[in-house]
Amino acid sequence: MNGAAWLSYSLQDFVMFGPEVFLRLFARINQDLWPWLLLWPLAGLVLPWFGRQAAELPRRLAMALAGLAWIGCGYLFLVRYYGPVNWPATGFGWAFVVQGLLLLLLKGRALPAPMTRPVAVSWWLAILLLPWLSVLEMPDVWALALFGLAPGVTVAATVLLFARQPSPLRWLLLVLPLAWTLFSAATYWALGTFWLLGFPVATLALLVVAFRVNPSPEQTPDSQSVRPGPGRQSP
Amino acid sequence: MLELSRRRFLIGVGLSGLAVASPRLMAAGSTPGEQAFHSRPIPSTGESVPAIGMGTWITFNVGGDQYLIDQRTRVLETFLERNGTVIDCSPMYGSAADVIGAGLDKLGAHDRIFAATKIWTSDGSETREQAATSERRWGIDRFDLLQVHNLLAWQEHLATLKEMKAEGRVRYIGISTSHGRRHRELARVMETEPLDFVQLTYNVLDRESEERLLPLARERDIAVIVNRPFQGGSLFRRFQSEPLPSWAGEAGVGNWAEFFLKFIISHPAVTCAIPATTSVEHMQENMGAMYGQLPDASQRRMMAEYVRQL
Ligand SMILES: NC(=O)c1ccc[n+]([C@@H]2O[C@H](COP(=O)([O-])OP(=O)(O)OC[C@H]3O[C@@H](n4cnc5c(N)ncnc54)[C@H](OP(=O)(O)O)[C@@H]3O)[C@@H](O)[C@H]2O)c1
Numbered sequence: 001m002n003g004a005a006w007l008s009y010s011l012q013d014f015v016m017f018g019p020e021v022f023l024r025l026f027a028r029i030n031q032d033l034w035p036w037l038l039l040w041p042l043a044g045l046v047l048p049w050f051g052r053q054a055a056e057l058p059r060r061l062a063m064a065l066a067g068l069a070w071i072g073c074g075y076l077f078l079v080r081y082y083g084p085v086n087w088p089a090t091g092f093g094w095a096f097v098v099q100g101l102l103l104l105l106l107k108g109r110a111l112p113a114p115m116t117r118p119v120a121v122s123w124w125l126a127i128l129l130l131p132w133l134s135v136l137e138m139p140d141v142w143a144l145a146l147f148g149l150a151p152g153v154t155v156a157a158t159v160l161l162f163a164r165q166p167s168p169l170r171w172l173l174l175v176l177p178l179a180w181t182l183f184s185a186a187t188y189w190a191l192g193t194f195w196l197l198g199f200p201v202a203t204l205a206l207l208v209v210a211f212r213v214n215p216s217p218e219q220t221p222d223s224q225s226v227r228p229g230p231g232r233q234s235p
Numbered sequence: 236m237l238e239l240s241r242r243r244f245l246i247g248v249g250l251s252g253l254a255v256a257s258p259r260l261m262a263a264g265s266t267p268g269e270q271a272f273h274s275r276p277i278p279s280t281g282e283s284v285p286a287i288g289m290g291t292w293i294t295f296n297v298g299g300d301q302y303l304i305d306q307r308t309r310v311l312e313t314f315l316e317r318n319g320t321v322i323d324c325s326p327m328y329g330s331a332a333d334v335i336g337a338g339l340d341k342l343g344a345h346d347r348i349f350a351a352t353k354i355w356t357s358d359g360s361e362t363r364e365q366a367a368t369s370e371r372r373w374g375i376d377r378f379d380l381l382q383v384h385n386l387l388a389w390q391e392h393l394a395t396l397k398e399m400k401a402e403g404r405v406r407y408i409g410i411s412t413s414h415g416r417r418h419r420e421l422a423r424v425m426e427t428e429p430l431d432f433v434q435l436t437y438n439v440l441d442r443e444s445e446e447r448l449l450p451l452a453r454e455r456d457i458a459v460i461v462n463r464p465f466q467g468g469s470l471f472r473r474f475q476s477e478p479l480p481s482w483a484g485e486a487g488v489g490n491w492a493e494f495f496l497k498f499i500i501s502h503p504a505v506t507c508a509i510p511a512t513t514s515v516e517h518m519q520e521n522m523g524a525m526y527g528q529l530p531d532a533s534q535r536r537m538m539a540e541y542v543r544q545l
Contacts, residue, residue, distance in 0.1 A: 009414075012467070016327075018293055020513075024302070025298075081298070084298035084329065
């Protein structure tokens with residue numbers, strides 16, 4: 001296809017489903033997995049508590065929980081529910097599963113220093129507030145976008161962990177979240193589900209938070225410190 | 236797949252008679268309100284099809300959502316109740332083929348439709364395999380119409396489709412495009428290949444095909460399926476808040492859906508328009524365009540001028 005032909009396409013031409021179909025995915029997965037789905041957000045809530053420990057084992061557990069969240073979100077939401085109405089979602093879903101497995105394999109290495117308080121607070125805010133974006137759009141409380149199932153919340157929260165990694169691992173782990181952020185933002189824009197744009201926006205904002213208040217290990221002399229001072233910001 | 240029922244056969248025979256008298260337009264009294272019912276002959280055989288069909292892009296891609304599958308089945312039911320038969324799909328449309336299949340199963344309507352899908356793969360050797368997969372998803376033995384989607388690998392697919400038609404594996408073959416793309420190439424295919432159907436975009440705003448493709452279709456006896464009759468819905472977004480022209484009633488137009496669709500099906504080269512909808516009410520409105528008076532040539536010009544001014 002030549003350049004002129006590509007120009008005749010609009011973003012809407014690439015979206016092959018309607019907003020109702022997409023929003024109902026959240027409600028359907030929650031209803032189908034009730035009450036077991038509560039395990040995921042519960043894991044999300046305790047994760048920072050593990051992540052803030054000085055001992056390595058709890059921090060390994062934090063990374064394992066993050067890995068499980070990526071696997072749950074990738075296989076259940078993206079492959080099983082979203083994939084049948086949108087081809088690229090299946091590809092993203094399997095990539096999420098691989099990223100989740102990678103996090104499980106990395107274990108403690110993936111969280112080299114305890115989470116700082118601002119990061120933990122940002123995490124909790126993400127887990128507790130972002131799920132309501134899909135309810136604002138639907139509106140039905142069953143449509144809550146839960147951590148570990150809904151990609152928007154899962155990606156937004158976990159970039160806080162990925163940004164903490166030493167390079168090049170940090171960038172390796174951030175490729176997929178950034179690709180998802182771009183892809184989902186384009187989708188929500190084309191669908192006209194503007195509240196959902198809060199997910200990609202929050203992901204980028206949390207990434208900025210992570211880089212600013214959570215210096216990478218190379219820049220942190222005391223990488224095991226539980227309480228880094230507010231002045232220790234990365235440039 | 237369309238296996239003619241007795242009632243439809245009788246209507247068909249009646250309409251074919253009319254077609255001989257007036258090949259451009261076939262109209263017969265039928266529901267609703269015993270108004271004229273518009274169908275058109277497929278030029279290559281004379282078999283008639285209703286002038287309004289149903290598209291399924293986006294609207295029928297609802298995945299495994301049982302609530303929405305049931306709702307779309309009601310849309311399909313309304314379409315069939317209003318004498319619609321032509322259903323258009325493509326392997327490109329996600330789960331739409333499965334949702335059509337589920338609806339046909341529930342309504343027991345496999346033999347009441349004119350089943351049209353497309354071949355959409357850049358692998359020119361996959362024509363038969365993809366057709367077989369679509370048959371399975373729809374729950375039918377063979378398609379009435381297989382079209383090469385968007386001219387993708389059309390040389391290879393068309394060669395196989397011609398073989399399949401000769402073997403009786405498909406009744407009609409065709410090729411599709413949309414959004415006014417690749418018209419020159421499509422014209423070349425129409426000039427050189429034995430097509431039964433072409434599918435293209437035509438509506439009151441997108442009228443490029445009036446120049447070359449529609450006259451060529453008449454010249455070459457090729458049936459025309461019109462996609463994007465509402466420009467993907469944007470015609471409603473742009474014009475629905477505006478009043479219909481004062482002379483709309485004289486052109487047989489009672490609402491905007493009829494305005495847009497009657498403009499299309501009153502073109503002498505058009506066989507059938509395939510609007511898509513998720514809504515039973517919209518389906519009722521759209522099927523309304525298949526009944527009653529149609530605008531004549533001068534009224535068509537006034538319609539185009541009216542929306543241009545808006
Ligand atoms: N290259 C190709 O082969 C190709 C390309 C494009 C399309 N197609 C075929 O052509 C079909 C039709 O094109 P399309 O689906 O792109 O667009 P379309 O039929 O022009 O427009 C569909 C839109 O119009 C709205 N609509 C339908 N009836 C309405 C009514 N009475 N009042 C208000 N709104 C109404 C629908 O919304 P609601 O759901 O709210 O009713 C939907 O959003 C496709 O479904 C597909 O089968 C083929």
